[in-house]
Amino acid sequence: GDSVTQMEGPVTLSEEAFLTINCTYTATGYPSLFWYVQYPGEGLQLLLKATKADDKGSNKGFEATYRKETTSFHLEKGSVQVSDSAVYFCALSGGQGGSEKLVFGKGTKLTVNP
Amino acid sequence: DADVTQTPRNRITKTGKRIMLECSQTKGHDRMYWYRQDPGLGLRLIYYSFDVKDINKGEISDGYSVSRQAQAKFSLSLESAIPNQTALYFCATSDRGWTSGYTFGSGTRLTVV
Numbered sequence: 363g364d365s366v367t368q369m370e371g372p373v374t375l376s377e378e379a380f381l382t383i384n385c386t387y388t389a390t391g392y393p394s395l396f397w398y399v400q401y402p403g404e405g406l407q408l409l410l411k412a413t414k415a416d417d418k419g420s421n422k423g424f425e426a427t428y429r430k431e432t433t434s435f436h437l438e439k440g441s442v443q444v445s446d447s448a449v450y451f452c453a454l455s456g457g458q459g460g461s462e463k464l465v466f467g468k469g470t471k472l473t474v475n476p
Numbered sequence: 477d478a479d480v481t482q483t484p485r486n487r488i489t490k491t492g493k494r495i496m497l498e499c500s501q502t503k504g505h506d507r508m509y510w511y512r513q514d515p516g517l518g519l520r521l522i523y524y525s526f527d528v529k530d531i532n533k534g535e536i537s538d539g540y541s542v543s544r545q546a547q548a549k550f551s552l553s554l555e556s557a558i559p560n561q562t563a564l565y566f567c568a569t570s571d572r573g574w575t576s577g578y579t580f581g582s583g584t585r586l587t588v589v
Binding site: 393466 | 480507509516517518519521524526534566568570572573574575577578579580581582583
């Protein structure tokens with residue numbers, strides 16, 4: 363079945379550091395790919411998405427490019443802030459049989475120190 | 477008001493008790509979902525519903541049941557709560573298709589003692 367693997371955390375960075383969180387997927391067909399963010403005490407929020415190969419999703423300084431050849435959707439930000447401290451989830455849908463259900467990775471906790 | 481509202485936000489209950497978690501949405505979406513979040517395990521799907529007359533089991537449905545009372549309401553019940561059902565529970569909604577993603581509620585933190 364479809365699956366998402368993301369780098370295990372926790373990740374700790376200093377403010378203004380460069381961030382990469384790796385995400386790879388296994389899916390049949392042509393899935394859509396998503397990054398969600400969960401701030402402490404809150405639900406998940408959609409951060410960005412890409413629905414076809416070579417698309418780049420971007421939001422709030424974060425970017426991720428849908429790479430079908432490497433089945434990857436790595437999240438990047440050039441300069442993180444303390445307010446970016448959160449748990450980040452990579453997810454896909456539309457894989458096996460065109461399923462609408464989201465399949466999530468296990469999440470990566472990011473802590474940014476001043 | 478939030479697009480997806482979950483009640484209660486926090487609940488402590490005793491082993492063996494029946495408990496209901498409620499979810500309502502103003503997005504007008506057909507699809508609704510219940511997930512459970514545990515540390516280190518990510519989110520796991522309990523039940524989902526693609527419209528009012530459609531209910532489907534997810535990967536961890538044992539010990540849970542659901543009711544889709546209307547397009548906007550989807551409740552989750554624990555028939556006889558047990559301590560390993562202590563977790564954070566999320567409701568989510570989505571539009572048709574697989575490109576739009578989900579809208580999540582703020583979650584219900586359930587503790588079974």
